[in-house]
Amino acid sequence: MAAAAVMWGGGNAVTAQSLEPEFEGEVVGVFPDGSSKKLEKHNVRMRTGAGVYIAGFASKTKVLVEGGSASVRFDASQPIALIVRAKDNKADPMSIVRVFRMKSTKKNRSAVISAVGSFSVNSNTMDYLRFSAEKYGESSYRLTFDERPAGEYGVIVSTPNNVDEKMVIVSAFAIDGGAAAKE
Numbered sequence: 447m448a449a450a451a452v453m454w455g456g457g458n459a460v461t462a463q464s465l466e467p468e469f470e471g472e473v474v475g476v477f478p479d480g481s482s483k484k485l486e487k488h489n490v491r492m493r494t495g496a497g498v499y500i501a502g503f504a505s506k507t508k509v510l511v512e513g514g515s516a517s518v519r520f521d522a523s524q525p526i527a528l529i530v531r532a533k534d535n536k537a538d539p540m541s542i543v544r545v546f547r548m549k550s551t552k553k554n555r556s557a558v559i560s561a562v563g564s565f566s567v568n569s570n571t572m573d574y575l576r577f578s579a580e581k582y583g584e585s586s587y588r589l590t591f592d593e594r595p596a597g598e599y600g601v602i603v604s605t606p607n608n609v610d611e612k613m614v615i616v617s618a619f620a621i622d623g624g625a626a627a628k629e
């Protein structure tokens with residue numbers, strides 16, 4: 447019990463270093479009992495589709511993650527924390543970390559990252575999961591979530607090492623049970 451309190455409090459430097467991911471962009475899930483597991487990482491495919499509609503032309507760009515569900519799963523009724531490694535923890539985490547909901551089928555998970563229409567401006571239609579963040583360890587952030595709707599989620603960490611914006615890494619997790627997911 448005391449160990450869990452220290453882990454959640456983040457006051458112990460040894461604990462912080464042991465949970466801090468090794469590489470920039472990696473994410474570790476922390477469970478209420480103090481255990482942790484690295485989120486699976488996926489090189490995603492970007493798919494752009496276009497269509498002609500009565501009102502004009504429209505195009506959507508999606509990220510596609512192989513597999514219908516994540517192996518790291520949380521219970522919506524329990525606190526969830528993610529440790530996200532960045533270049534350093536000096537930037538506002540809201541500007542470099544995106545946690546978003548994905549639609550799931552048996553074969554893959556996907557999220558629309560942009561939609562363009564002939565009579566509309568570019569829009570990002572991703573369903574983001576709001577988080578609170580604090581500095582953690584040497585170069586990471588600890589994210590917590592007040593709302594935990596059930597669903598499949600992805601995490602994208604923007605890093606200065608992203609040399610090709612078409613090669614996106616998504617770390618995946620899922621939330622089971624609890625509050626109804628947004629539609």
